[in-house]
Amino acid sequence: MCRVDDQLAFSAKNGMEDEDMISKILLVCSLSVGLMLLATGSGVSVADEETVTITGTVVCLGCTLKKKEGANAACAVYGHKHGLATSGGELYSFLENENSEELINGEKYGMKKVEITGKVFENAHIIDVEDVSVVEEKKGGYGKKW
Numbered sequence: 293m294c295r296v297d298d299q300l301a302f303s304a305k306n307g308m309e310d311e312d313m314i315s316k317i318l319l320v321c322s323l324s325v326g327l328m329l330l331a332t333g334s335g336v337s338v339a340d341e342e343t344v345t346i347t348g349t350v351v352c353l354g355c356t357l358k359k360k361e362g363a364n365a366a367c368a369v370y371g372h373k374h375g376l377a378t379s380g381g382e383l384y385s386f387l388e389n390e391n392s393e394e395l396i397n398g399e400k401y402g403m404k405k406v407e408i409t410g411k412v413f414e415n416a417h418i419i420d421v422e423d424v425s426v427v428e429e430k431k432g433g434y435g436k437k438w
Contacts, residue, residue: 345409348376350401392421
């Protein structure tokens with residue numbers, strides 16, 4: 293933290309002009325605060341604030357992770373929770389709300405290639421769905437990546 297009164301006491305002992313010292317202190321403090329804000333950021337990227345369209349296949353996240361990664365999923369016991377698998381191999385969950393209900397729990401979109409419009413929270417891999425449309429229907433299997 294910049295303490296102007298400590299710096300003025302130091303400058304008086306060393307023969308520096310008060311106004312000149314205050315200007316230098318304010319400049320250094322301003323630059324320090326600016327750099328701290330730049331370094332920490334707001335935690336929200338520009339992409340997080342925009343509505344985007346993302347294409348992928350609706351898959352059961354548990355079954356997919358069990359098949360591909362050896363996860364200890366028990367979908368037969370607890371139910372299937374669907375998410376989106378992109379062609380690049382990323383998995384996204386859906387933020388639970390009215391717009392995503394049929395994607396998460398229903399069979400309407402299972403194993404179908406869809407375009408989803410919404411807000412993407414990249415650091416959590418979650419999509420806040422605004423709209424969904426079927427691009428093409430898959431004929432079983434998880435495609436090339438999933």
